[in-house]
Structure formats: C-alpha cells, structure tokens
Amino acid sequence: MSKYNHHITDKPSGFPFECYRTHVQKGFPDVMYHWHPELEIIYVRKGTARFHINYDFFNSKEGDIILIQPTYMHSIHPIKNEEQITDTFSINLDNLGRSMIENFSQRYLQPIYNGHFQLTQRITKEMSGYDDIKKCLLDIFSLVNDQSLYYDMLLKARLHEFLYLLFKNRHVNRNYTTDTYQKYEKLKGLIDYINTHYNEQLTIDFLADYFGYSRTHFMSIFRQHTGTSCIEFILQIRLNKSCELLIQTHDSIADIATKVGFSNLSNFNRQFKQRFQLTPKQYRKKFKAKNPMTSGH
Known part of the structure; x- marks a missing residue:
C-alpha cells in the first residue's frame, strides 16, 4: 500500500496585525491626538520625539519600549531639529483571545482592553525585566520580517509571552477612578x-x-x-x-x-x-x- 506525506503548505493563516517603521525628521510626521482599538507596541531604535498618552507626556529616547493600550488617547510630536526611528507592532486583542468568554480572557485581556489594568507606558533600560521584554519584542519583529514557514504560530506565542513578561515584571497595574x-x-x-x-x-x-x-x-x-x-x-x-x-x-x-x-x-x-x-x-x-x-x- 502506497504511503503519501501530506504537508501543510506555506500559506499564511491570515493572523491579523500591523508592523511598520516610522522615521520622524524635519518635523514630520506629526501624529495628531487620536485613539484606536488596537494595542500598539513601539520600540525606539534611534532618536527622540514627544509622546502624549492620556495624562502623561515624555520625550522618548533610544531603547525605550512604549506601550499604547487600546482606546488610549495619544499623539506623537516631532521635537525641533531631532529625528526618531521607531518600529511599531499593532494588534487587536480580539486576535489573542479577548473576545472569548472564558477565564483567561476575563483575567488578563479584557482588563487591558477596557482600561481597568494600565500598562506601564514607557519601559526603559533600567526598569524591571527590560532585557527579557526587549528580546521578546525584537523576536516578534524578526518573525514578521522573515515570515518563515509557520511563523504565525510562533508569532502568536511570542505575543502571549510578551504579555506574560509585562505581568511578571509588574508593568500591569490596576487603574482609573470613575x-x-x-x-x-x-x-x-x-x-x-x-x-x-x-x-x-x-x-x-x-x-x-x-x-x-x-x-x-x-x-x-x-x-x-x-x-x-x-x-x-x-x-x-x-x-x-x-x-x-x-x-x-x-x-x-x-x-x-x-x-x-x-x-x-x-x-x-x-x-x-x-x-x-x-x-x-x-x-x-x-x-x-x-x-x-x-x-x-
């Protein structure tokens, strides 16, 4: 009897996300105050710009990991004569299981989405878990760039690992008065x-x-x-x-x-x-x- 090996073809699953690089220079782009339902993870590769996230504002620096959680108002403004290069990964938490009605989603993802948990907005080199968090984030960017066979399975796992590292290192806290x-x-x-x-x-x-x-x-x-x-x-x-x-x-x-x-x-x-x-x-x-x-x- 003949045997056949049926391999899964290299066809993406359609796992939805956005990943892009932004170069701020000579005053552009100037990202106006806005909000969106996606979680946005930004890695500052070079330079500085002015970030406003809800009540907080700061000037970024090389190596910063900036977290903009769903529905948070934010803007990014160039600083005169300064440039900045960032890589951004953006994903709706529904695609990590938020919309599922089960304990995992209710315990971890829903509170991030609805603002009952607040993520540390700017993780810097001297903060807890920075090296592990940075390594995981750079792995995410590498997976997106290479898109090797079955990369989307590992990408989803890395995103859950990234959230785990945020929880583990106390970069997720209860938030908001009414x-x-x-x-x-x-x-x-x-x-x-x-x-x-x-x-x-x-x-x-x-x-x-x-x-x-x-x-x-x-x-x-x-x-x-x-x-x-x-x-x-x-x-x-x-x-x-x-x-x-x-x-x-x-x-x-x-x-x-x-x-x-x-x-x-x-x-x-x-x-x-x-x-x-x-x-x-x-x-x-x-x-x-x-x-x-x-x-x-």
Whole structure:
C-alpha cells in the first residue's frame, strides 16, 4: 500500500496585525491626538520625539519600549531639529483571545482592553525585566520580517509571552477612578466629533459647551492632554484630510478646500504650504503618481 506525506503548505493563516517603521525628521510626521482599538507596541531604535498618552507626556529616547493600550488617547510630536526611528507592532486583542468568554480572557485581556489594568507606558533600560521584554519584542519583529514557514504560530506565542513578561515584571497595574475614566470618555467623544465634523464651522465656544467646560478651562485642558491647541488640532485635521483628497480624487483644489472646512481658498493655500512646504498643486503632482489607487484613471 502506497504511503503519501501530506504537508501543510506555506500559506499564511491570515493572523491579523500591523508592523511598520516610522522615521520622524524635519518635523514630520506629526501624529495628531487620536485613539484606536488596537494595542500598539513601539520600540525606539534611534532618536527622540514627544509622546502624549492620556495624562502623561515624555520625550522618548533610544531603547525605550512604549506601550499604547487600546482606546488610549495619544499623539506623537516631532521635537525641533531631532529625528526618531521607531518600529511599531499593532494588534487587536480580539486576535489573542479577548473576545472569548472564558477565564483567561476575563483575567488578563479584557482588563487591558477596557482600561481597568494600565500598562506601564514607557519601559526603559533600567526598569524591571527590560532585557527579557526587549528580546521578546525584537523576536516578534524578526518573525514578521522573515515570515518563515509557520511563523504565525510562533508569532502568536511570542505575543502571549510578551504579555506574560509585562505581568511578571509588574508593568500591569490596576487603574482609573470613575471620574478619570469619565473625563477621558468625554475627550474621546470630542475627538471623534471633530474627526467627523471637521468640514463644519467649529468654534471654541461650541466645543467647550460640548465638553462641558468654560471656554478658558476647555482650552487649557485640551492643550494639556493633546499637546496642541484645539484650533491647531482642527487645522491639522483639515489639512490632513485635504492631502487624502488631493491624492485620491480629481477634485479641484477650490472644491477640496471647501470640503475640508476652509471658507477662503487663499487661507487654505497659505496654511497648506506653511505645513507641508508645498502648494496643494505641487503636493498633488508629487504624491498622486505614487498612489496605486489612482493609477490608470
């Protein structure tokens, strides 16, 4: 009787994650205050930048391991004349078993996701378990880069090992008073509102009322927790959205300016060039050809 060996082919399982390198230089990119449902693990390979994560802010340094847990508000701002190179691994905890209704998820993953546990936001070289945590993280990046046969099985194991090392070395702690949690839920709601209604007339008085504070208190709190003024935040959101439209559409520059909330084309052109050192027309010419979504049209 003949025997056949049936091997599993080298076909990825579709285990979902994101992994990418970011190079901050000459003031770009400037990552605006935002939040997302994924856990983000950042390793600083070189340089420094300004991180804001919830209430905390710090200037990163080479070797830092930075943890941004799900739904935490955060931003990353360049520091003048400084550059930074980071590697980032991002994953939804559902893909590590959070959504499963069983004791493991309820004990470890759910509290990280809902903020009842707080991760140490910045693990530095002198902190407990740093060498083991760094080695595990670099193994994760190596697995992603090589993607050898069955790598996704080992990747998932390494991610659980990474979380284990955080727990073991006391980088996971109970968190949040009810009052603090409610304040951040309101702030996230405000950021979401701006991201949805950026093309409308947004005044400080209206947003302060939406947030439930006086105008002065609102402006102070917004800058304290986002690292920028509310007016500057709205401006950057509008300019970022205009970049997407310049690359992804054939709309006229005047139409794009209107769509992102500028009532004056000259002001749009001036603000755009000040931020990107290019006119909107130059930006479109430079980057549109590189966008595969627009080729062939």
